[in-house]
Amino acid sequence: xxxxxxxxxxxxxxxxxxxxxxIINGAMQVWQRGTMVDTASSGSYLCDRWRIGHGGTDGNxxxxxxxxxxxxKGFAYSQKISMDASETSLDANDNLALRQRIEAQxxxxxxxxxxxxxxVTASFWVKSSVxxxxxxxxxxxxxxxxxxxxxxxxxxxxxxxxxxxxxxDTSGVLNNDNGTGFEFIFWLDAGTAFTSGTFSTAWQxxxxxxxxxxxxxxxxxTSPEFYITGVQLEVGDTATTFExxxxxxxxxxxxxxxxxxxxxGTDIGTNTLDGSVTTRQGGTPSTNxxxxxxxxxxxxxxxxxxxxxxxxxxxxxxxxxxxSYSGDGTDRAVxxxxxxxxxxxxxxxxxxxxxxxxxxxxxxASSEL
Amino acid sequence: MIITSAKYTxxxxxxxxxxxxxxxxxxxxxxxxxxxxxxxxxxxxAEIMRQxxxxxxxxxxxx
Numbered sequence: 001x002x003x004x005x006x007x008x009x010x011x012x013x014x015x016x017x018x019x020x021x022x023i024i025n026g027a028m029q030v031w032q033r034g035t036m037v038d039t040a041s042s043g044s045y046l047c048d049r050w051r052i053g054h055g056g057t058d059g060n061x062x063x064x065x066x067x068x069x070x071x072x073k074g075f076a077y078s079q080k081i082s083m084d085a086s087e088t089s090l091d092a093n094d095n096l097a098l099r100q101r102i103e104a105q106x107x108x109x110x111x112x113x114x115x116x117x118x119x120v121t122a123s124f125w126v127k128s129s130v131x132x133x134x135x136x137x138x139x140x141x142x143x144x145x146x147x148x149x150x151x152x153x154x155x156x157x158x159x160x161x162x163x164x165x166x167x168x169d170t171s172g173v174l175n176n177d178n179g180t181g182f183e184f185i186f187w188l189d190a191g192t193a194f195t196s197g198t199f200s201t202a203w204q205x206x207x208x209x210x211x212x213x214x215x216x217x218x219x220x221x222t223s224p225e226f227y228i229t230g231v232q233l234e235v236g237d238t239a240t241t242f243e244x245x246x247x248x249x250x251x252x253x254x255x256x257x258x259x260x261x262x263x264x265g266t267d268i269g270t271n272t273l274d275g276s277v278t279t280r281q282g283g284t285p286s287t288n289x290x291x292x293x294x295x296x297x298x299x300x301x302x303x304x305x306x307x308x309x310x311x312x313x314x315x316x317x318x319x320x321x322x323x324s325y326s327g328d329g330t331d332r333a334v335x336x337x338x339x340x341x342x343x344x345x346x347x348x349x350x351x352x353x354x355x356x357x358x359x360x361x362x363x364x365a366s367s368e369l
Numbered sequence: 370m371i372i373t374s375a376k377y378t379x380x381x382x383x384x385x386x387x388x389x390x391x392x393x394x395x396x397x398x399x400x401x402x403x404x405x406x407x408x409x410x411x412x413x414x415a416e417i418m419r420q421x422x423x424x425x426x427x428x429x430x431x432x
Contacts, residue, residue, distance in 0.1 A: 041399060043370055178410055287385040302410035307403040316395075316402025336378040336392055337404040349381050368412060 021243040022102055022120070023184065024049045024253045026231035028065065028077045032251075032258060034267050035065035038084070045368060047079045048254035049100055056094035056191070057219060059085030068227055070125045070159040074244055078125075078229035081188065087219040095190040095212075096219060098228065101369035103301065104142060104174045104181030110235065112140070117168030122149075122184070123239035127159045127227040132216035135187040136164055139206065141180040143172030146206040148199060150213035159227075163239035169203040178301050180369045184233060187211075188226050189218040255298045260364035269313030271328065273360065276311065281350075281357045288335070290359050293346040300342045304367035308334050308348075311360055318350050318361040325358050332359070342367075370416050373397045376429040378404065387431055394428060 030048040037044075039060040040052045046063045054061050066080040079098070087094060110118045122136060130153070137148040149164040174181045187194075190212040197209035204210075218224045230242045245253075251264075261275045262268065279292035296304075310317035310331045319329035330352075338347035345365075353359055374397045382388040394405045394417060405413045420426035 287381050287383060289381055303406035303408040305403050305405045305411060305413045307401060316397075334395075334402070334404070336380065336395070338380060338392055340393060340404065340406040347380075349378075366413075367410075 019243075020232075020234045020240065021245075022106065022182075022233040023100060023231050025250055026124075026229075027075055027242070027244065027250070028079045028229050029245075029247055029250050030254045031065050031077075032254065032260060032264065036063065038062050045258070049257060050079060051099045051101065051368070052081070052097075053099055053185075054096040056091050057083070057096060058087050059083040061096065066227060068127070069229055070127075070161070073125065073230060073242070075125070075229045075242075078127075078227045081226045081228075083219065083224050086222055086224070090189070090191050090215060090220055092191040092193040094219060095194060096188045097190075098186040098188065100184045100231075101141075101180045102182045102184065103177075103369065104179055105176050107174050107181040108176055110168065110174075112169050113143075113171060113173030115170055117170050118235050119165055119168050119237050120233055120235055121163060121165045121237055121239050123161070123163040123230070123232045123234075123242070124228060125159055125161055125230040126151075126153060127157060128153045128218065129156055129223070129225045130216060130218045130221050131156045132218065133213050134216055135185075135190075135212045135214075137183075137185040137187065137211055138166055139183040139185060140169065140172055140174065140203075141183060142175050144206050145169065145172050145203055146200060146211060147203045148201060148211055148213070150199070150201075157225075161230075165237045167203060171203065186228065187216075188224075189216045189220075191215065252298050255296070256301050257368045258304075258364070258366050259297055259300070261294075261362045262364075268309065268364065271312045273311060276360050276362050278358065278360050281353045281355055281359060288349050288351055288353055289347065290350055290353060291347055292359075293344060294363060295344040296342075296365060300365065301367040301369070303340050303342055304365035306337050306340055306345055307364050307366075308337065309362040309364075311362075313362075318348075318359050320350070320353050321358040321360060322354070323356055323358065329358075329360065370413075371399060372417065372420065372426055373400075374429075375417055375426055377431040379431040391431065 064080040069075040139146045151162045194212040200210040311319040317331040321329040332350040336349040377391040379387040
């Protein structure tokens with residue numbers, strides 16, 4: 001049989017073209033931290049891998065997991081961003097953007113900074129209460145360079161599919177490390193500090209005033225809403241069909257950056273033992289040292305920040321059950337967490353525990369970029 | 370990132386006294402107490418050191 005009979009040239013063939021999406025959780029499947037937040041702080045995460053950034057906004061930024069999705073495209077969820085109050089007037093530095101940072105070592109195949117630098121194409125489904133011209137930007141953190149492209153949402157409150165191709169960059173090699181290489185930025189709106197210059201549609205040294213095409217009017221509109229799902233970034237100048245991954249596959253990718261002991265679907269602060277770590281103080285009582293070992297589900301990007309929670313959900317505490325293991329136990333302060341590494345952590349110092357006490361805690365570990 | 374306090378942590382020996390080098394930094398971030406490893410690739414550690422260098426944050430010694 002001729003080789004052409006068994007090899008597919010079709011971009012529709014996801015079996016051939018699997019693993020091509022550089023974006024993690026592009027279908028908004030994984031929400032380990034919860035599914036809604038009112039007043040999201042700038043720099044925080046809710047939907048896994050997606051970071052919200054804002055400055056100067058008059059209203060609070062709300063994020064929700066939504067089942068409002070483009071019909072028949074195989075998506076279960078979208079990410080909804082809304083405001084609880086409109087901007088009285090847009091100040092120069094006001095801004096709101098949804099971002100995803102990508103590890104530099106996962107971008108080496110783009111050959112950035114060489115004459116062979118590859119183009120990339122972004123594709124996504126988007127719906128907004130404000131029809132306007134929006135901006136998608138790729139920022140190179142290692143070299144402080146950027147390129148932006150604009151797209152138009154033609155109709156309000158209607159799902160639209162967008163594709164944008166970005167040129168390869170022959171300047172600025174990305175470090176081959178676990179730091180941020182690209183940041184992929186959906187600008188929902190921005191003031192003149194980001195829009196007043198000549199829009200940067202070619203790679204260049206980042207100039208703040210040239211990053212965003214124009215003010216969209218979104219922040220100043222009444223009850224603005226923005227939905228997005230099916231985000232893909234791939235090598236080449238053609239947007240292929242979205243690479244649907246299994247939940248387990250996407251979850252494991254997300255857990256490189258954030259994981260926790262609580263069950264999926266259980267909010268931080270919930271009073272529960274399910275999934276918690278249980279150990280027993282077996283050393284000299286006066287030291288408060290407790291031996292245990294926690295293994296993360298996957299190797300994390302870097303040694304993560306660890307937050308421990310008592311059974312009742314209090315942060316910075318563990319639950320001391322004495323020897324009875326009933327009720328909620330007594331909260332004990334965590335004075336140290338030992339041996340934090342990319343694969344896990346082990347041992348801690350919990351003020352007030354006694355010899356042979358049963359100690360229980362939940363944890364979350366974050367090594368986001 | 371609003372860090373309201375930062376303090377080094379150390380291991381405790383069998384007598385309960387602090388021993389060895391600093392293990393990490395315990396911080397209060399947005400009202401939540403967390404433990405940050407001394408890893409420059411950790412973004413919280415990088416932010417702590419940025420604020421320390423800017424003179425806006427002081428890390429207390431372990432106690």
